[in-house]
Amino acid sequence: MALKWGIAAAGRISHDFANSLSTLNQDDHKVVAVAARDLSRAEEFAKKFNIVQAYGSYVELAQDPNVEVVYIGTLNPQHFEVATLMLEHGKNVLVEKPLCINEKQAHKLITLAKESKLFLMEAIWSRLFPSYQYIRKQIEDGVLGEVTSVEVEFGFASLKIKIEKKDLGGGTVLDLGVYAIQLCQWVFKQVPISITATGKLNDEGVDDEVAAEINYGDNKVGKIKTSALNTLSNTAKISGTRGQITVPTFWCPTSIIVDGAEISWPLSKAKYQFNSTNSCGLRYEAEEVRKCIRDGKLESKNVTHNESLLIAHIEDEIRKQIGVKYPKDE
Template sequence: MADSVRWGILATGGIAATFTADLVDLPDAEVVAVASRTEASAKAFAERFGIPRAYGDWASLAMDEDIDVVYVATPHASHRAAAGLCLESGRNVLCEKAFTLNAREAEELVGLAREHGRFLMEAMWTYCNPLVRRLKAMVEDGAIGEVRTVQADFGLSGPFPPDHRLRDPRQGGGALLDLGVYPVSFAQLLLGEPSDVVARAVLSKEGVDLQTGALLSWESGAIASLHCSIVGGTPVRASVTGSRGRIDIPDGFFHPDRFVLHRDGREPEEFAADPAHGPRTTLKHEAREVMRALRAGETESPLVPLDGSLAVMRTLDAIRERIGVRYPAEG
């Protein structure tokens, strides 16, 4: 692979713009093409970021052999189609979260990646965050003893009108797949896939969840209490309690700038993000991990393993089953 990794961007919405802005700031990344459903949107995006090629359809991007990896930034209801097209065309893929609409679609994508020998990773930037990686290592090293509880929340105040993407069942709307994926992924980063799932929700008239609470449990005796909402802003905090202490992330747990370690009989210790790693909102960490893996010839990342993404999708499926949410695309 050349010194610069050549990226294609599939979709032109807000998250695509944020990621592309971070990419163009990396000296070893080159954004060479962008695709949208319309040529006008693709050209406008290309002009904004100085991208040489703009396509008005996904297939042209997928077939572009001058691309090393495609970043799929469509709404998650389109992830299976967009990422699948790229994998079948021989492209490597970084796919936004939630990974897909359901576990079945996720399994199909993983199967395609392994069949074609292509790299595939869910864009779970939390897992690539240096401070979250440090927290995980401390928990695994026994800093707070055996994990007993995980608490995490993510809520937006809205209000979102009925025609908004977050309220649209056809686009996989609702709090769970957009926001709840973060608390679930955080809990499973530390504890793995739960053995039991209990959930309750308030549904909209369109049939998507406005807010959902989930209680996950593990055979070890650990429990996670998780919440997501699109009708009320929450602190977006997380806490991990163990048999000998606790770690608190006071705000923005999925991209923290600090956390506090409380250990029995000791003064609290604060751990802050290294300023050299950039602002807490940067998506550069996941981009760097993709490029590292590609250069190493890896087809998946050890930081965001495919089996872990599949496990999160199974949990999200289980929560949706408990709360009675099913999307039109699922039949």
């Protein structure tokens, strides 16, 4: 039986998610409803993707008995509110990254999901790509020897307008840094012993650029750099005592380079053009959600609740050190 999806918000990322679902087996996935705060946008979205039901409020989506799981593609500050609404109405939830604005909200949301016995996952789609699964196995099999460093750069000059507003949960830490942080955690799989960060803030008091080091002890370190002012290499390098993996387009990689040799995993073709790079790869996280829910699991082993809490904690610490504070941090 197909997993019945509802989609909260009808923006660019929701478009890409629905488009990616169309590349999966339709006996496994079906979008049955979409909601936006502007009904006309929801109706336009529904028409494009042949969705039966369109709503002009998230409450109506939450109350739809036909919806099993909701994908939340709202702006960052709305993640906690909308996800809470869905969980309170018995829906399983997949929330776009970052899970919430801060660790405090993330803890409340995860607690609610556990108490409600419902599935909840932060949509860190990177980890479900075949490339990430391959990297994990290479590390576990000792191919790289002892991994000593992860270096990640992520920046686009064109992002400045998108993430410069504090009331929209702006800043590179939550928009870009989450990807770099999660990769460091994916590789080292442990709690950092210290974090040091510097940054450049805009007039709104959110970060345009950040440089941070995440120290895991035993000479293991993650170095990340983010920018909304300059386009960076947007590549990750994972180095060990026996070898190195280079990951171009590291947040959604369809290929990696292992000691000079490239390995690729091409994506499927979809009906419509995607808004963002390799967004067809959103299909991987959708399939992970389906498998988990059908197996009766409340979390994914690839993006556990504890991992989301730790990532949120690291985000909070970096923001604290560079002086970025949101109203909901109070």
